[in-house]
Amino acid sequence: MPFESLSADTLGNIYIALLGLAVLLYAILDGYDLGVGVLFPPRNELFKDAMVASIGPYWDANETWLVLAVGLLLIAFPQAHSAILQTLYLPATFMLMGLILRGVSFDFRAKVAQTKKKKWDTCFKYGSLLTTLSQGYMLGIWVTGLRTDLYAQGFALLSAFGVTAAYAFIGACWLILKTEGDLQRKAFYWAKRCLMILAGGIIAVSFLNLTLHAEVRALWLESPLGFLLMAIPVTCFGLLALCGVVLQRLPEADGKGEWLPFALALLVFLLCFAAFGISYYPYVVPGKLTIMDALADANSLRFLLVGTVIVVPCILAYTVMVYRIFAGKSEKLSYY
Amino acid sequence: MDAFVLSRLQFALNISFHILFPTITIALGWFLFYFKLRSNLTGHPVWMRIYRFWVRVFALTFALGVVSGVTMSFQFGTNWPGFMEKAGNVAGPLLGYEVLTAFFLEATFLGIMLFGMRKVPNWLHTFATFVVAAGTTLSAFWILSLNSWMQTPQGHEVIDGVVYAKDWSAIIFNPSFPYRFTHMLLASGLTASFLIAGLSAYRLFRGDDKIAPKIALKTATYTAAVLIPLQIFAGDMHGLNTLEHQPQKVAAMEGVWHTEQGAPLLLFAVPDEEKKTNHFEIGIPNMASFILTHDVNGEIKGLNEFEGEHPPVAPVFYSFRVMVGMGLLMLGTAWAGAFYLYRRNVMPDWLNKVFIGMSFSGWVATLAGWYVTEVGRQPYLVSGVLTTQEAVTGLPPANIALSFTLYAVLYFTLLIAYIGTLTLMCRKAVAIEEITQEEKNKAQRIRFNPVQTN
Numbered sequence: 059m060p061f062e063s064l065s066a067d068t069l070g071n072i073y074i075a076l077l078g079l080a081v082l083l084y085a086i087l088d089g090y091d092l093g094v095g096v097l098f099p100p101r102n103e104l105f106k107d108a109m110v111a112s113i114g115p116y117w118d119a120n121e122t123w124l125v126l127a128v129g130l131l132l133i134a135f136p137q138a139h140s141a142i143l144q145t146l147y148l149p150a151t152f153m154l155m156g157l158i159l160r161g162v163s164f165d166f167r168a169k170v171a172q173t174k175k176k177k178w179d180t181c182f183k184y185g186s187l188l189t190t191l192s193q194g195y196m197l198g199i200w201v202t203g204l205r206t207d208l209y210a211q212g213f214a215l216l217s218a219f220g221v222t223a224a225y226a227f228i229g230a231c232w233l234i235l236k237t238e239g240d241l242q243r244k245a246f247y248w249a250k251r252c253l254m255i256l257a258g259g260i261i262a263v264s265f266l267n268l269t270l271h272a273e274v275r276a277l278w279l280e281s282p283l284g285f286l287l288m289a290i291p292v293t294c295f296g297l298l299a300l301c302g303v304v305l306q307r308l309p310e311a312d313g314k315g316e317w318l319p320f321a322l323a324l325l326v327f328l329l330c331f332a333a334f335g336i337s338y339y340p341y342v343v344p345g346k347l348t349i350m351d352a353l354a355d356a357n358s359l360r361f362l363l364v365g366t367v368i369v370v371p372c373i374l375a376y377t378v379m380v381y382r383i384f385a386g387k388s389e390k391l392s393y394y
Numbered sequence: 395m396d397a398f399v400l401s402r403l404q405f406a407l408n409i410s411f412h413i414l415f416p417t418i419t420i421a422l423g424w425f426l427f428y429f430k431l432r433s434n435l436t437g438h439p440v441w442m443r444i445y446r447f448w449v450r451v452f453a454l455t456f457a458l459g460v461v462s463g464v465t466m467s468f469q470f471g472t473n474w475p476g477f478m479e480k481a482g483n484v485a486g487p488l489l490g491y492e493v494l495t496a497f498f499l500e501a502t503f504l505g506i507m508l509f510g511m512r513k514v515p516n517w518l519h520t521f522a523t524f525v526v527a528a529g530t531t532l533s534a535f536w537i538l539s540l541n542s543w544m545q546t547p548q549g550h551e552v553i554d555g556v557v558y559a560k561d562w563s564a565i566i567f568n569p570s571f572p573y574r575f576t577h578m579l580l581a582s583g584l585t586a587s588f589l590i591a592g593l594s595a596y597r598l599f600r601g602d603d604k605i606a607p608k609i610a611l612k613t614a615t616y617t618a619a620v621l622i623p624l625q626i627f628a629g630d631m632h633g634l635n636t637l638e639h640q641p642q643k644v645a646a647m648e649g650v651w652h653t654e655q656g657a658p659l660l661l662f663a664v665p666d667e668e669k670k671t672n673h674f675e676i677g678i679p680n681m682a683s684f685i686l687t688h689d690v691n692g693e694i695k696g697l698n699e700f701e702g703e704h705p706p707v708a709p710v711f712y713s714f715r716v717m718v719g720m721g722l723l724m725l726g727t728a729w730a731g732a733f734y735l736y737r738r739n740v741m742p743d744w745l746n747k748v749f750i751g752m753s754f755s756g757w758v759a760t761l762a763g764w765y766v767t768e769v770g771r772q773p774y775l776v777s778g779v780l781t782t783q784e785a786v787t788g789l790p791p792a793n794i795a796l797s798f799t800l801y802a803v804l805y806f807t808l809l810i811a812y813i814g815t816l817t818l819m820c821r822k823a824v825a826i827e828e829i830t831q832e833e834k835n836k837a838q839r840i841r842f843n844p845v846q847t848n
Binding site: 116121124129130132134139148157161164169170355357362366369377 | 450453454456457458460461462463464465467468470471472475478479482483484486487489490491493494495497498499501502503504505506508509510513514556558559562787788789793796797800801804808811815818819
């Protein structure tokens with residue numbers, strides 16, 4: 059068996075890193091296409107077609123990162139998978155309903171009569187919204203260590219709105235990058251609004267986060283590295299402020315630097331994710347289950363690692379290839 | 395109802411709904427690759443029109459398959475936590491390989507296949523079509539390997555009730571895997587063939603006089619006519635394999651309550667679980683023994699030898715008959731269709747209508763087949779290793795009842811919408827004049843002589 063020399067500890071770290079990568083990529087990639095769904099305007103037909111066209115070639119692959127993330131959790135940390143998903147059974151069900159609705163609406167809307175198209179558009183918007191709210195709620199409950207008391211519920215609700223704002227924000231930035239004209243102007247407006255809400259959300263979640271676990275509080279406020287860690291939120295807000303300025307100036311920049319808001323949003327996601335990662339490592343369920351508690355049999359993980367080492371770089375390579383093929387402003391949707 | 399029954403119902407509902415779509419896309423992917431190749435080789439625009447119509451069907455079907463598949467990966471943990479805790483060391487890596495090697499491949503290249511035609515060179519588009527088809531097949535490879543391992547497990551050891559993998563090639567290529575994989579791929583081929591033939595027949599029925607539906611009908615009918623005898627042969631081999639490894643399943647399929655020599659082939663019966671006998675039997679004497687042992691007096695083990703270890707008889711017994719009956723119906727239809735198309739180039743109206751009616755016959759046969767094999771594995775989840783009861787969740791039944799109801803309503807709506815949309819796409823295709831002047835000129839230049847129609 060290859061990787062015989064890797065200890066269970068190392069394997070646990072490798073798999074948590076892989077899981078982290080899958081979750082981060084999911085949040086960014088499906089994040090922007092869910093965000094576009096959340097922003098879907100009920101009436102403007104032209105906007106709607108252009109918005110769908112901007113995510114058309116990507117959404118399938120984006121959603122696959124969720125399957126990989128849930129799969130890795132299932133494979134590497136089966137106990138955590140069942141603990142998390144049994145506690146979050148109903149929100150997970152609602153999230154799946156949302157994902158199903160939005161995923162199929164996307165295809166149905168292009169193929170049905172004009173009268174029915176409106177209904178699928180509604181399904182697309184509210185399916186996306188249901189998905190983002192449920193994901194945020196689940197993230198919130200997970201952070202509390204799967205508590206279900208009232209305080210945890212309140213925190214989870216806040217997180218639900220925060221995550222939705224984050225997705226809508228990166229979705230608007232995506233639209234700035236991929237569209238032009240009226241829709242792009244609208245996207246600037248959306249991005250500015252979402253930026254405000256997101257900034258508020260990050261502050262609220264960050265502070266409440268400190269009230270949840272003593273260890274986390276100690277890490278951020280009392281440990282000698284605390285000052286270094288503080289660089290994360292400071293940078294994060296620096297980036298958000300910069301993004302605000304960029305959003306203000308870009309409409310006059312004549313098409314230059316339209317990638318900037320999306321790149322900044324991406325960095326903000328990365329920093330928020332890093333803050334979560336640092337806070338809760340080495341737990342897979344904060345305060346309850348550590349990586350080693352939940353780790354599956356090392357030999358099975360070694361077997362899967364062989365494929366992972368070969369395949370994941372390939373996945374990343376052809377994902378990059380697809381983004382290059384479809385680079386630039388999106389075209390009208392057509393199947394050839 | 396308790397969490398056990400509800401979880402089983404919900405899983406059955408989810409997986410039944412899910413399998414409808416991959417069953418189509420696995421083979422439809424290869425059909426598309428064939429259309430694309432013909433287009434490249436002949437340069438005749440009709441192949442691209444067939445491709446365009448069916449790639450839209452593929453996109454819709456694939457989307458339904460993806461979203462209904464995501465729910466599956468959640469349910470292992472939510473409803474069957476015992477499965478991953480006890481058998482996860484084998485099941486996990488197989489599922490992992492499916493996601494890594496197949497899901498990303500198909501989903502990513504699907505983008506190029508659907509929207510990249512004008513953005514990438516033609517060879518890359520053809521390649522993307524190939525990769526998507528190969529990806530769906532690879533995905534079937536892994537998931538059927540896992541399912542087959544659950545039916546006929548080997549290559550593992552059990553320590554304190556937990557399964558540990560010992561020999562991965564023995565696990566992946568377990569005894570029932572080659573048979574199940576072949577049987578499923580052929581089932582997919584037939585499902586897609588009958589769908590293509592059925593919808594093309596529907597377009598002709600609605601007065602479509604273009605060449606595209608006629609060629610598609612011909613391609614699909616010939617494919618079905620070739621695949622169906624292969625499928626019957628593969629199914630028979632699969633049955634013999636099951637007899638060797640899971641005799642209790644075969645006993646339930648044939649309704650053999652007590653070990654007997656020269657068992658009849660029951661065409662119809664009403665199995666009675668309580669009295670352990672069949673009512674209203676209609677059978678061909680000695681035929682079951684002949685088929686299964688190749689000896690008219692061969693012995694077939696009855697359910698009495700597997701007391702408490704055998705599946706419920708009626709669902710397995712009936713499903714098996716539905717599957718075989720549908721298979722024979724497909725055989726008759728496909729061969730009749732191929733005969734008329736070969737001799738006269740058109741089907742008579744009645745046969746055209748039969749093909750329309752058989753559009754989704756592949757679904758019926760595939761579902762029935764899966765019910766035979768999955769219900770036939772009960773009471774085990776992993777044969778001889780883990781019972782279904784041991785794996786079930788401790789969730790409150792009310793939660794599962796709620797999610798089950800929501801799924802049922804949603805899936806029912808989506809199924810109606812799916813079939814409705816396919817029909818609408820056919821009707822729209824009838825109305826559209828697809829040939830552009832450019833294409834006409836091109837066709838004339840090539841002087842392609844399409845299969846003479848009418």
